[in-house]
Amino acid sequence: MESKRIAAEKAAAYIRAGMIVGLGTGSTAYWAIQKIGKNVKEGLSIQAVATSVHSENLAKELGIPVLSISEVDSIDLTIDGADEVDDSWNLIKGGGGALLREKIVASMSKELIIIVDESKKVNQLGKFPLPVEIVQFGNEVTQKRLGKLGCVPQLRMSEDQAFLTDNGNYIVDCHFEHIIQPHELNTTINMIPGVVDNGLFIKLATRVIVGYNDGSVVEL
Numbered sequence: 001m002e003s004k005r006i007a008a009e010k011a012a013a014y015i016r017a018g019m020i021v022g023l024g025t026g027s028t029a030y031w032a033i034q035k036i037g038k039n040v041k042e043g044l045s046i047q048a049v050a051t052s053v054h055s056e057n058l059a060k061e062l063g064i065p066v067l068s069i070s071e072v073d074s075i076d077l078t079i080d081g082a083d084e085v086d087d088s089w090n091l092i093k094g095g096g097g098a099l100l101r102e103k104i105v106a107s108m109s110k111e112l113i114i115i116v117d118e119s120k121k122v123n124q125l126g127k128f129p130l131p132v133e134i135v136q137f138g139n140e141v142t143q144k145r146l147g148k149l150g151c152v153p154q155l156r157m158s159e160d161q162a163f164l165t166d167n168g169n170y171i172v173d174c175h176f177e178h179i180i181q182p183h184e185l186n187t188t189i190n191m192i193p194g195v196v197d198n199g200l201f202i203k204l205a206t207r208v209i210v211g212y213n214d215g216s217v218v219e220l
């Protein structure tokens with residue numbers, strides 16, 4: 001928890017008055033939103049765009065002014081977590097199911113700062129099951145097609161029901177173990193009819209900040 005907090009607070013220091021800030025989702029982004037909320041209370045003037053209903057509610061509770069995505073053309077800086085980060089700063093995201101909104105916000109951001117604890121740093125992506133957001137219609141065949149790409153697909157459940165994203169879609173967690181060509185896999189997955197998007201974030205991160213359990217924090 002401490003390693004996530006210190007990475008988040010270092011990232012929040014990049015925010016300047018007047019910026020439009022993208023707020024990530026998850027237990028690491030939580031700490032960034034907390035810090036931004038504190039800074040806003042102390043007089044920092046920013047506006048935010050959230051990557052999930054959960055983060056939007058948290059931001060509003062903390063007094064951060066939140067804009068709808070429809071109101072912005074571009075975002076100055078987004079701070080978000082990740083499930084895995086490789087040496088080229090390619091990412092797996094979506095462990096919390098927020099990948100689609102996160103990818104849209106990331107693609108609109110001039111800067112994307114990824115904040116992680118040391119457990120998320122990997123040489124090769126794929127140990128963490130790759131989340132893929134799919135529409136409900138025809139989901140059985142979409143899952144089969146994902147399985148043909150060399151993974152074991154698993155429909156994400158929430159208690160005894162299929163998990164629903166903020167967009168009303170399903171998530172399939174694809175167990176690859178090794179993702180050798182993330183760029184190609186990203187394109188191949190997104191070509192399957194019924195796939196909305198997947199959790200591979202290729203060349204989107206502009207900064208990665210890692211918090212360590214010993215209390216140190218390193219910007220890669």
Ligand SMILES: O=C[C@H](O)[C@H](O)[C@H](O)COP(=O)(O)O
Nearest residue numbers: 026027028094095096097098
């Ligand atoms: O859908 C969730 C997001 O992609 C999160 O940013 C990612 O899962 C990392 O979450 P956490 O910081 O809780 O490990």
